[in-house]
Amino acid sequence: MRELVPAVIGVLVRRGADFASAEDAVQEALIRALETWPGDPPRDPKAWLVAAAWRRFLDAARAEASRRGRELTVEAEPPAGPAPATDDTLRLYFLCAHPTLPQSSAVALTLRAVGGLTTRQIAAAHLVPEATMAQRISRAKRKIAGLPLDQPGDLGTVLRVLYLVFNEGYGGNVDLAAEAIRLTRQLVALTGEPEAAGLLALMLLHHARRASRTGPGGRLVPLAEQDRSRWDTGLIAEGVTILQAALARDRLGEYQAQAAIAALHADARSVCETDWVQIVEWYDELLLLTGSPVVRLNRAVAVGEADGPQAGLAALAGVDPGLPRYAAVTAYLHERAGDLQRAAELYAEASRAATSVPERDHLTREAARVRQLLRRVSR
Amino acid sequence: MKYLLLKHYRGGPAPVVDYGSLDQWTPEEVDAHIQYMRDFAARLEETGEYVGEQALSPEGTFVRYDGEGRPPVTDGPFAETKDLIAGWMIIDVDSWDRAVELAGELSAAPGPRGEPIHEWLEVRPFLTEPPTVTE
Numbered sequence: 001m002r003e004l005v006p007a008v009i010g011v012l013v014r015r016g017a018d019f020a021s022a023e024d025a026v027q028e029a030l031i032r033a034l035e036t037w038p039g040d041p042p043r044d045p046k047a048w049l050v051a052a053a054w055r056r057f058l059d060a061a062r063a064e065a066s067r068r069g070r071e072l073t074v075e076a077e078p079p080a081g082p083a084p085a086t087d088d089t090l091r092l093y094f095l096c097a098h099p100t101l102p103q104s105s106a107v108a109l110t111l112r113a114v115g116g117l118t119t120r121q122i123a124a125a126h127l128v129p130e131a132t133m134a135q136r137i138s139r140a141k142r143k144i145a146g147l148p149l150d151q152p153g154d155l156g157t158v159l160r161v162l163y164l165v166f167n168e169g170y171g172g173n174v175d176l177a178a179e180a181i182r183l184t185r186q187l188v189a190l191t192g193e194p195e196a197a198g199l200l201a202l203m204l205l206h207h208a209r210r211a212s213r214t215g216p217g218g219r220l221v222p223l224a225e226q227d228r229s230r231w232d233t234g235l236i237a238e239g240v241t242i243l244q245a246a247l248a249r250d251r252l253g254e255y256q257a258q259a260a261i262a263a264l265h266a267d268a269r270s271v272c273e274t275d276w277v278q279i280v281e282w283y284d285e286l287l288l289l290t291g292s293p294v295v296r297l298n299r300a301v302a303v304g305e306a307d308g309p310q311a312g313l314a315a316l317a318g319v320d321p322g323l324p325r326y327a328a329v330t331a332y333l334h335e336r337a338g339d340l341q342r343a344a345e346l347y348a349e350a351s352r353a354a355t356s357v358p359e360r361d362h363l364t365r366e367a368a369r370v371r372q373l374l375r376r377v378s379r
Numbered sequence: 380m381k382y383l384l385l386k387h388y389r390g391g392p393a394p395v396v397d398y399g400s401l402d403q404w405t406p407e408e409v410d411a412h413i414q415y416m417r418d419f420a421a422r423l424e425e426t427g428e429y430v431g432e433q434a435l436s437p438e439g440t441f442v443r444y445d446g447e448g449r450p451p452v453t454d455g456p457f458a459e460t461k462d463l464i465a466g467w468m469i470i471d472v473d474s475w476d477r478a479v480e481l482a483g484e485l486s487a488a489p490g491p492r493g494e495p496i497h498e499w500l501e502v503r504p505f506l507t508e509p510p511t512v513t514e
Contacts, residue, residue, distance in 0.1 A: 102473045105427070127381070128430050128471050136427025167510040177511055206512050220509060258512070356509040
């Protein structure tokens with residue numbers, strides 16, 4: 001049912017509704033559908049949604065018109081016409097991730113208008129009250145009110161929003177990672193852009209490792225310790241195929257480069273079979289594309305694996321020590337270089353700087369592990 | 380990103396303005412102060428940044444486990460403890476800068492003679508779920 005939402009919004013907009021009212025009406029129709037369809041499924045779900053949403057829209061428009069003492073100007077009986085649903089859907093992506101919107105608003109609006117999630121589901125996934133999320137969405141809609149729905153938009157912001165949704169993972173009863181994959185898959189079909197394909201490949205390759213990434217009680221399992229037999233080989237194969245086709249088009253971008261790194265990890269049957277030299281090369285590409293300090297930090301880890309911990313530490317020169325995970329990376333490299341004392345201190349420092357509970361707990365355990373090693377050495 | 384705006388009765392840096400305690404203000408000043416906080420929360424609801432808030436009584440007791448089969452031990456209340464938390468507000472914003480901006484706004488709540496009390500508020504980021512993409 002949710003796949004129908006963007007197309008239904010498109011129908012209402014083409015019939016003369018403004019985006020904000022159309023989106024509200026579809027949301028209400030959707031909530032009604034969630035209540036009634038299980039007991040009474042419609043024969044033509046899309047027609048049902050269009051009819052229900054159009055009715056809601058007219059009711060709201062009439063109420064608004066009478067509140068303002070004006071005649072309703074929208075035709076009650078809409079003209080019939082062919083529905084170019086794919087264009088509508090693509091334009092909704094651009095509109096919902098419009099560069100003028102704050103990221104959290106773009107995420108919420110995309111999940112609602114393109115993903116067809118209810119406000120309640122989006123609120124639960126982000127652990128905020130439903131009223132707050134409703135306000136965030138209606139503000140976002142006010143902000144983009146008046147923007148034309150018939151113009152190409154900024155693919156870069158759309159990709160960033162989908163990447164954010166994917167990274168939010170799992171919250172409430174909504175699997176946001178799976179939702180991000182669904183929306184990116186749809187976007188790839190609509191645009192055929194190599195970077196969209198690169199992002200999809202990146203998501204699939206990371207999603208393939210999801211089951212192995214957490215242990216009992218949500219404990220974080222680092223890449224090197226993951227049980228690779230639990231990786232989803234089907235998703236990996238699909239991700240690699242999509243990535244290869246994208247790379248063949250010779251328009252490299254940051255998501256393709258990130259996916260290439262993920263593919264090289266996925267390709268190694270054990271951590272010692274990892275092709276770190278090639279991974280470093282991809283980080284070099286990624287650095288050229290983004291200039292991002294986070295990439296520089298991750299590159300240092302790869303350099304440490306390819307050329308030894310001293311080289312890794314040297315690669316950290318010029319990286320801002322204030323970055324999240326900087327202490328964690330230096331701790332790891334110092335431990336590999338044999339400086340356990342320094343490693344223990346840095347792991348402890350890293351645990352204090354961690355931004356998530358599983359990361360903090362993991363780094364605390366690492367600090368404890370290295371301190372135990374130190375005690376054994378000194379005995 | 381979620382942040383906790385923590386309101387301390389005491390325990391923060393030295394106050395910039397000596398605003399005493401609310402019970403020493405005029406009733407109108409107390410009302411204006413409370414209204415300011417309400418308006419602030421309402422504004423955040425409207426911007427879609429409000430998550431929740433909670434006020435705490437200053438009365439409290441320390442409790443600890445005292446061994447198998449024994450009742451917990453209580454201690455206090457300690458009227459003179461260094462730090463006392465009065466309550467908190469939780470916000471969900473796009474950046475640290477926005478969190479600081481909002482905390483600054485909340486700190487401008489009026490006190491005696493309607494002047495901002497410049498109260499120190501502590502801003503603490505929430506720990507989150509780990510990101511899916513890590514390396």
